[in-house]
Amino acid sequence: MKVEKPxxxxxxxxxxxxxxxxxxxxxxxxxxxxxxxxxxxRVAAASVYRWEGKVESGPECLxxxxxxxxxxxxxxxxxxxxxxxxxPELISFEAAKVESAYFSWLxxxxxxxx
Numbered sequence: 001m002k003v004e005k006p007x008x009x010x011x012x013x014x015x016x017x018x019x020x021x022x023x024x025x026x027x028x029x030x031x032x033x034x035x036x037x038x039x040x041x042r043v044a045a046a047s048v049y050r051w052e053g054k055v056e057s058g059p060e061c062l063x064x065x066x067x068x069x070x071x072x073x074x075x076x077x078x079x080x081x082x083x084x085x086x087x088p089e090l091i092s093f094e095a096a097k098v099e100s101a102y103f104s105w106l107x108x109x110x111x112x113x114x
Contacts, residue, residue: 011095011106012072014065016079016088017047024061027082031065036075038109039066068110069094 014037018024021042028040041064048057067075076090098106 009107010069011098011103012065012067012069013093013095014063014067014072014075015091015093016063016065016083017045017060017085018063019058019060019084021061023084024063027079028063028065030082031067031075031078032109034078035110036071036078037065037067038106040064041066066106068106071110 016027018027021044024042028037028042031037031040043062043064045060045062046057047060048055050056065075072092079088079090
């Protein structure tokens, strides 16, 4: 199995959360349909966080967004437009290594602005 570290347009794993599955479904569908993500995995989660000086907790849906570095700015802009949260979670990790066939699929699935 060939594994590569993409140099020109690295793969990103972006984390975000939504309040519920329905919001997550709509948001993830829009990102994939618009070519900003190749895939979005939705995972039921429970979060504990500080908001406006108080510790809060509740159910959320964790989004694992697979995309390219060249899509980052447009992805952030679009996610903020679609998201119900005032301050949505947007954390990105650059992939150190990606299996070559998966990376080829990722490249063909994301429409890059470059």
